[in-house]
Amino acid sequence: MLQKNVSALILSSNSNALAAAEIVIAGQTFKTDGFGKATFTVQIPKSATHVVVAVKKDGFISQSLRIEAGQLEQLSANLLNVKQPVSIAKIEEAQVIQSVYQNAQITIPENAFVLPNGQPATGAVTVAFTPWDITAADLNAMPANGVARDAQGNIVNLISAGMITATFTNAAGQKLQLAAGKTADIQMDLPVASINNQKLLVGSSIPMWHFDEAKGLWIEDGVGQVVASLSSTTGLAVHATVSHFSTWNWDFKFANAGSVFVQCQSASVAVPCHITAKVKLKDGSALTKVNSISAQGTTIINMPSEGSIDWSAKDITGTLIGEKTSGTSGNVIIDLGAPTTKNFVKCELANGTAVACSGKLNGGIDFSLSKEGGNILTGLQNVTQLNWEATSAPYETLSSVYQYKGNHVSGLTGDVKIILSTSEKLFDKTVYELLCKSPDPVFFCQVRLDGYFSSKVNNLNGSFLKSFTIPLDKKVKVYLPIPPAESVDSLWINAKAYIYRNGLENRKQVEVAMDSTLIQFDFNATDWCEPWKGDTNYPEYSEQNMNKYCWYDMPQ
Incomplete structure (x- = not known):
């Protein structure tokens, strides 16, 4: 065995220190201190060329890295x-599991899951559901730094079009998985219309990758598709069928010839540091590099020819900080200095229960904290007080989804306790069933529901726009953001469904009666047409092609 002295720094995606995070190397476990730092000696085999470092923290998505010995x-x-x-x-029911973020959803068939011993799973289950926002700081935590093994066995780098992590746990604490032969569908909105300067359209294919924690690599595994979405700012979403659950990624391989040299300095002296570099491409897509570098600095390769990089850095003690924005070439020197604000921050409910939270500091700096709290350091200038706004993760009752909120004003240093004293209803949820029936074999049916409800007695009104991807010829349970029936005296739902085959589209539209909770679409085999996919060269309307093209999808 070989002994190695290691210095580690573990942060949240927002660069907040994570205390008591576990670092596991070759079966040996170490923990970080209050500033996310750990210094330790580890034993690894002398013959090892690489080691896999696993990083875990309750309430956070586990990470692992494949590092050269x-x-x-x-x-x-x-x-x-x-x-x-x-x-x-009831996990045994066919249903759509929905997130409040990015219209993300998981569609599961009936009797889909099994216990660790292979027996069918039934009853109550909690899903730890995390859609990753590829336009935000979420990418800073991309597992394995985006390093992957493709279907040909090559080590490649990735740029993401979307990620979803989901873990299923029953009341006994057992982790569930899809049974052999069962699949599920995952989908989320696509916030950018191109990735790596490649335009995406309805029908575009994107390679799928799942994260293998044991290997510390993404593994290529199937193909996803771009589909239409009413809720997305781009009109697009990404969809895939998966055979198990971990973290799944719609990703393209990323290879560019650019490079940038980076080094950290403190008081004009070069120092070792830990860096996070969020690379923004010209088209708005992004990727992130996380690295630890020596005082001599390092050259980061595989940079795009055009774009910008937002750098954040801390020294190896986790107490000196620095930020910088640069281009994607040349030399970058990040100056590290003492933070101007330094607080230990914790969130609690009104009854004193500690909870994980996330929020904003002074309206612009994002933070995320475990229920144990954590140290937050900033370089804010010209401020005399700090304004903290925080929310808990959404939580559910039988009929509604809520979120705790709170705020606090503090000084520039010292302990901060944010009391989340306000419980705010995000939306109600009412059970509906969706069913698409078709004589044609297609992979899935897309359902889009545009609704409005009101009550004069309760002075209540609201609207919603929801889309779901469901299997064919099977009833699937979904929740719609509609108050209980006794609270509503007017309800209108315009329901449309789309199926696709060989590049063609078939659409049905139904009006939903106020007293009905089944929304059913009966397709026939004759109404196929060619859909508009965002191509500006859409053909002219004429009698000759009036039945060939889906004119109802033309942009207004």
Whole structure:
């Protein structure tokens, strides 16, 4: 065995220190201090060329990194907080599991899950559901730094079009998985219309990758598709069928010839540091590099020819900080200095229960904290007080989804306790069943529901726009954001469904009666047409092609 002295820094995706995070190397476990730092000696086999470093923290998505044995002296990792626990009453039912974030959803068939011993899973289950926002700091925690093994066995780098993490746990604490032969569908809105300067359209294919924690690599595994979405700002979503659950990623391989040299300095002296570099491409897509570098600095390769990089850095003690924005080439020197604000921050409910939270500091700096709290350091200038706004993860009752909120004003240093004293209803949820029937074999049916409800007596009104991807010829349970029937005296739902085959589309539209909770679409085999996919060269309307093209999808 070989002994290695290691310095590690573990942060949240927002660069907040994560205390008591576990670092596991070759079966040996170490923990971080209050500033996310750990210094330890680890034993690894002399013959090892690489080691896999696993990083875990309750309430955060586990991370692992594949590191060359010779570079183990210094390591860093960022973890993303679990965003939403979703309560499922009967996991054996066919249903759509929905997140409040990015219209993300998981569609499961009946009797889909098994216990660790292979027996069918039934009853109550909690889903730790986290859609990753590829336009935000979430990418700072991308597992394995985006390093993957493709279907040909090559080690490649990735740029993401969307990620979903989901873990299913029953009341006994057992982790569930899809049974052999069962699949589920996952989908989320696509916030950018191109990835790596490649335009995406309805029908575009994107390679799928799942994260293998044991290997510390993404593994290529199937193909996803771009589909239409009413709720997305781009009109697009990404969809895939998966055979198990971990973290799934719609990703393209990323290879570019650019490079940038980066080094940290403190008081004009070069120092070792931990860096997070969020690379923004010209088209708005992004990728992130997380690394630990020596005082001599390092050259980061595989940079795009055009774009910008937002750098954040801390020294190896986790107490000196620095930020910088640069281009994607040349030399970058990040100056580290003492923070101007330094607080230990914790969130509690009004009854004193500690909870994980996330929020904003002075309206612009994002933070995320475990229920144990954590140290937050900033370089804010010209401020005399700090304004903290925080929310808990959404939580559910039988009929509604809520979120705790709170705020606090503090000084620039010292302990901060944010009391989340306000419980705010995000939306109600009412059970509906969806069913698409078709004589044609198609992969899935897309359902889009545009609704409005009101009550003069209760002075209540609201609207919603929801879309779901469901299997054919099977009833699937969904929740719609509609108050209980006794609270509503007017309800209108315009329901449309779309199926696709060989590049063609078939659409049905139905009006939903106020007293009905079944929304059913009966397709026939004759109404196929060619859909508009965002191509500006859409053909002219004429009698000759009036039945060939889906004119109802033309942009207004």
